[in-house]
Amino acid sequence: MSSALMLSAAAAPGGSVLFVIFALAACLCAVAVVAAQTVVRMAFWLVLSLGSTAALFFLADADFVGAAQLLIYVGGTLVLLVFGVMLTASGPYLKIATSPGEIILGAVVALLFLCVVVASISGVSWPEPQVADAGALQTTAGNTLRPLGLAFLGTRPDQDLADGDQLSPGYLLPFEIVSIHLLVVLIGAAYLARAKRRAVGT
């Protein structure tokens, strides 16, 4: 219909409003994860926070990474966490009670830490991107699928490599290593967590 309209969500005039909405959602839900009383509610707020992070990825013209975040992180890792919560539940809706003093102390420490991190970020002047090459590669910002695939193979049209140096090493070997790593880890985790005779309650 108007695919020309959804060019770059960030460059569109509504982009900054959307960014503020999803950034606030991500941050507030992360704070809610810390503040939640039951583990399942922590999982709920974590799902919302990671979903908002995926929306931030879409706004930052990283469509594939955003979709991968939703599929793998939210749809896989968090479901695994929730299953773990269900399997280790020790009572219905067990509440974790914290005293007000501890809450204030935790909040103060968190704010101090945040100030340290923000101060160290704002003290650096980050280099600007080369606009011409970035525009040459993607006809629509956000269509990172083919460039990512080519980058994995080693051809980098987005970089002006020297003439004798047409290829970068590519990312296929790390990809294979990570795949085998994931396979080994999951087999080990399944073995480690197999159902054994449960210990008699103390």
Place this chain on the structure above:
Amino acid sequence: MILGVQSIADFLAGITEAIAPGKGLQYVLAAVIHAVLLVHAFALSPAVFIWLERKVAGRIQDRLGPTRVGGLFGWLQSLADGIKLVQKEDLCPPAADSLLFRSAPYFVCVASFAAFMVLPFSHGWVAVAADCGLFIILAILSLEVFGIIMAGYSSGSKWSLFGGMREAAQMVSYEIPLAICALVPVIAAGSLNLGEIGGMQRGGIQNWFIFHNPFAFIAFFVYFVVATASCKRAPFDLAEAESELVGGFHTEYSGIRWSFFFMGEYASMFAVCGIASILFLGGWNTGIPPLDDALYAARNAGAAGQGSVIVGYLANVLGLLVFVSKASLGVFVQIWLRWTLPRLRIDQVMTTCLKYLTPISCFLFLGATLWPLLLATAAQRSTWTPEALGVRAAAEIRESAAATAVPAAAAAQPVAGSAVQARLDATTEGAVQ
């Protein structure tokens, strides 16, 4: 490309310039128009399919189904049911975790609705023409599991918890063969963009990806079975196994909250059947070569302003009707399956997925990857049809890239003779072959 103008935004620009200068208002209006159209698609498909289910179930069971409300065939039965559900009391069990209980139906609904965002209903008629559209749909459909888990856990009832956990295990397991089978035509097409995949199947029924290689043929049926399972439809409907679990994860839900679950279910049935028709059955293409070419020429002429704009628009509408009827045929077959086959046990469901369908999907994936190599060594061609797929794919990808080109980026493009541009052209050509 509606009504011969470049985009809805430009169409609105003339109107909104008077109200508020700048692109903000026209962007918001265009987004609202898209959302309203998709909400109509999302809300009408459950209404129609629930009525269809009741009529088909009735006929299979040698009775008539709804016949009274709204005329001879009970056309308005869904509307009457909807009104009844809306005015019911909003219950929340006292033992339930009320925040999660109230928000679980919205997870399911939002996940189901968001899949419509990247689903192309006709040539160029897609809300978000994302390059990785199929990947986005698979990612969003995997979010429904959370709604089920939250509903089952937070209801505070053991039937809900059992049903929810069984259902979550089933849906998560069936995502694997769903993704692998959906990738089989993508291997042939070379693109995850659903609009491009649909466009590559233009020109006749022999171009449909279901006939591209024998592995894609089998993959269609495997995909259909897996999609039925992931929509929690019989024979995989443990979650709603009325005779076993009362109501599964939606035992404690009533009224409009219950109906949200079923809107999500029927809408995602339509969505996965729509994906099946785009990936395997040619999408909005009729399959009759002269008709396909005539429609394509008519809509291009209408969009460019050279031919009749109305005829171009009607050609797109015909494509829309073809797409909707193919998807509805898939939903009809799912309804037929529900009322014909007995229900599987949960261990049979998991065995089917993990021991049979996943290895079969992996074998089909491997076969589809090796098929062009086999054809090239045995018959010195890459596709068995007279027109090679690579030619159609290249044309479609170039056209889609031109359609979504950013005017500003065109100005920032380096000059044609530059090394980067030359390498870009070379890799684009190499990538589409």
Place this chain on the structure above:
Amino acid sequence: MSLSAYLLVGAVLFVCGIVCMATKRNGIGVLMGVELVLNGANVNFVAFSKYTQLGLDGQIISLFVIVLAAAEAAVALAIALNFYNNHLTIDVDRASKLKG
């Protein structure tokens, strides 16, 4: 919209994750803190990919981070389940058998 805004979001996620890891008694709660930390890092990578010369490398690295986070969550969850099977509790304060 600017780089600093994305980095601020990443910083908030990171700090929330650290506080979650430090203060939660439930083992799975600690794991959720780890997920928040990794997501903060991912937001940073994607922001740098868009606003600096990092380019596509930032998105590739964030893909690897997502996959490795899944692997790490699986292992940590297996350890937590094993602990629960042996001690019938998931409270990290009770995991003190090796204390000197």
